[in-house]
Amino acid sequence: MRSEIDYEAVFRAGQAPSVVLTPDFVIIAVNDAFLKVSGHRREDLLGRNLFDAFPPNPAAPADSEQQGARILRTSLEQVVTTRHRDFMPLQRYDIEAPGRPGVFEERYWSTVNTPVPGPHGEVRWIVLSIEEVTDFVRALQRAGAGGEQASLALQLQTLNDQLQRAHREQRETTSALREAIERQRRLVYDASHDLRNPITGLLTELEVALSEPGIDLQRILRKLLRDAERLNDIVADLLDLARLDSETHEGEHLIDLAEFVSEELDRRTPCATVLTRLDPNVRVRASAIRLARLLGNLLTNAERHTRTTIEVVVAADPPDAVLEVVDDGPGIPPEDRERVFERRYRREEARALDPGGSGLGLSIAREIAQEHGGRLYAAEHHCGARFVLRLPLATE
Structure with missing residues (x-):
């Protein structure tokens, strides 16, 4: 037993x-x-x-x-x-x-x-x-003239401590370099993978246009334009990732979120009905270019999944300013609400709706939020997806 x-x-x-x-x-x-x-x-x-x-x-x-x-x-x-x-x-x-x-x-x-x-x-x-080890140190003190050997022991202690700190710093530096190399490797992989399809499409259409007499050039040009726009979107995503990874920050200004959202919506050609609830005097300090990129990525994602309506909300919830983009699409299961922010992760529905997508938009949006001291997350919603951006409220 x-x-x-x-x-x-x-x-x-x-x-x-x-x-x-x-x-x-x-x-x-x-x-x-x-x-x-x-x-x-x-x-x-x-x-x-x-x-x-x-x-x-x-x-x-x-x-x-x-x-x-x-x-x-x-x-x-x-x-x-x-x-x-x-x-x-x-x-x-x-x-x-x-x-x-x-x-x-x-x-x-x-x-x-x-x-x-x-x-x-x-x-x-x-x-x-x-x-x-007190007895050992005292024995050194008794054996050495003027405590020279004890002093040497303590000097060795200090040196050992310095070496340990240097070793920790070296490990941290090596780890940071390894992470930077891995980010660059992923960036090169993303670039080669994402650029291949539209480039292949461009080459194919050009070969067809050159080889077939009497072809409908307007149709070919429209398709080439779509492929060129896709290339432009992918390059913009990759440039954003490079900028975020290198931690280069653009100038930040005081931004009224309600006015900012209204102006950005006016610049878009909506693919669905867009409803707004925009409280005035909700201000943040941010780069207008970066914030526009974040909002644009959220709206593009909503347009891809919505059935009829997108809602954009701006409100103050001290100490945060809150911006929400809500759609009435199929929604996001709880187990995927974090994964959708991973680079290149795309749910099956997203791949079906937009096979040429890069899977980088939400990742970029979250990194921009973090760059400004905020956070972006997918919240629970009874119908569709609800993305919530929280940034620190700013005063004059």
């Missing part, structure tokens, strides 16, 4: 002094070895923040004690963010002498911080395990 393991008893009896912390560094468990090395009682530590229970020594040199507390906090924050174990170098961190509040003892430690994952992969707890 398999016996149950008492994990709490195993933890308490562990030889390595250890503390269990919440992600905001509150102590929820300590083992006996930690109580022994720190000289504290369990009831004095549980429920307290680690840095309140073990405050820095105010009398210690600023470049040792304060640095030790800073390095420890940085390590714990890194564990919460990256969800990876962090091995810390030797550090000085004085603690209060048992039974003598305000009297600190000089102590040196080597520390390992280990994340404990929750059911969804989040960091549920952190296990802080320490090894005291």
Whole structure:
């Protein structure tokens, strides 16, 4: 018969002094070895923040004690963010002498911080395990003239910390470069894929026009014009993506959304009935060109799917300005409301309605919204699709 393991008893009896912390560094468990090395009682530590229970020594040199507390906090924050174990170098961190509040003892430690994952992969707890090396450092101090060897040990600690920071920065830089290369690769793929069909159509029609006498040139020219317009739309999409990826921003101005939407609608030839509910004096700070691109993409998407009517709404919902584009088409299933914003993702209905579409319009619209500190999402709607843009309200 398999016996149950008492994990709490195993933890308490562990030889390595250890503390269990919440992600905001509150102590929820300590083992006996930690109580022994720190000289504290369990009831004095549980429920307290680690840095309140073990405050820095105010009398210690600023470049040792304060640095030790800073390095420890940085390590714990890194564990919460990256969800990876962090091995810390030797550090000085004085603690209060048992039974003598305000009297600190000089102590040196080597520390390992280990994340404990929750059911969804989040960091549920952190296990802080320490090894005291005070005796080793003091032996170096006694052996070296004027503490030169101890000073060397601390210099090595500082160097190790600097190397770790440099390594983290290098990883972050490498990751950013890899993402940039991947974006460029996707951009080249999108360009070659999207441009191929209209170019092929243009070449085919030109060959037919040249090879067949008496052909209806007006019909051919109309088809060539449609293919050229498709090419122009795709190139505009790709230029937008390139501009967004390179984070180049155009000048932002104060824009009245109601006036802006009215002007943009006047420029379009609607393919359906467009109803508006535009509250006045709803202002945002944005690039008019970028905002026009966003609205145009939403309207084009609505025109593609609507049955009879499109509704455009402008309203204030502090602290946000809200712009909605609603159609009465088939709508978007809940499981696809995020996927429609992925680059090149197109639902089956969209491919059937517009086989030559690039699948980039909604992705571009969302990135423009984020570029302006806002968000764009597909909201629930009883009939059709409802896209909601929220931007920070602006004042004069």
